[in-house]
Amino acid sequence: MHRINIAVIGSGDVTPESKEYQIAKEIGRLIAREGAIITCGGLGGVMKGVCQGAFEAKGEEAKTVGILPGENPEEANQFVNIPIPTGIGEARNAIIAAADSVIAIGGGSGTLSEIALAWKKGKLLLGWRGSGWSGELADKLIDARGRVNDFARDDIIMGFDTAQEAINIIKKFLPLNS
Numbered sequence: 001m002h003r004i005n006i007a008v009i010g011s012g013d014v015t016p017e018s019k020e021y022q023i024a025k026e027i028g029r030l031i032a033r034e035g036a037i038i039t040c041g042g043l044g045g046v047m048k049g050v051c052q053g054a055f056e057a058k059g060e061e062a063k064t065v066g067i068l069p070g071e072n073p074e075e076a077n078q079f080v081n082i083p084i085p086t087g088i089g090e091a092r093n094a095i096i097a098a099a100d101s102v103i104a105i106g107g108g109s110g111t112l113s114e115i116a117l118a119w120k121k122g123k124l125l126l127g128w129r130g131s132g133w134s135g136e137l138a139d140k141l142i143d144a145r146g147r148v149n150d151f152a153r154d155d156i157i158m159g160f161d162t163a164q165e166a167i168n169i170i171k172k173f174l175p176l177n178s
Contacts, residue, residue: 003063004036004174007099009114010046010107011132019130020106021049026163027103028053032062034167039099041092042066042076042083046105051079067092097121101170104157106132115157116142124173126166127157 008027014020024046031038032054040047047066054062066080069089076083086092090110096102097117101124104115112133118125119142127138138159158173160166 004034004101005039005065005099006031006036006170007039007096007102007114007118008046008050008105009040009096009102009111010105010128010134011111012041012043012045012047014045014049014106016049020046020128020132023128023130023163024049024105025053025056027105027166028055028062028064029057030163030167032057037063037065039065039067039096040080041096041110042068042080044077046107048077048079051077055079055081067095093117097123099123101126101174103166103170104128104134104137106130106134108132119143119157124170125157126169127159128166129159129161 010020028050038050038054040050051064054064064080065082066076068075068085069092071085071087073083073085093114094117097114102118103126104111105128127134129135129138137157141156158169
């Protein structure tokens with residue numbers, strides 16, 4: 001049985017008080033309650049927020065995977081329960097973008113690279129209508145290349161404002177994408 005894997009990407013330097021961190025935390029809670037795997041870059045900011053939310057919802061039962069840029073598993077935030085040190089730096093973004101679905105929250109150039117890779121891989125891609133690249137690209141078509149199955153009519157970066165809205169989008173479209 002395939003367990004759904006949802007990547008959450010975004011800025012690594014937002015604080016726990018930020019909107020980005022708080023929405024990541026709520027998304028983590030909701031994903032964990034759905035029983036899906038969360039994949040992220042395993043470091044701070046949005047990555048820590050999503051893992052913290054999952055941990056608060058399901059404890060050690062939450063599956064939080066951190067695809068780390070370095071070789072040291074100790075680099076992972078304390079809420080990652082499956083650290084995967086790669087030693088390949090930013091090239092690890094291609095691994096993160098291979099999840100069943102990718103949710104972008106804010107972010108700079110690293111997030112932008114993950115968005116582009118997920119788009120090229122035909123993944124269901126969601127963007128928070130807030131700051132950073134997720135806000136810039138939410139509700140937009142990146143290019144006209146054919147992508148996945150029959151959801152081309154909806155083939156944009158699906159914009160969302162709330163964590164629940166993001167989960168509802170995934171529930172609606174993911175079967176077309178997995």
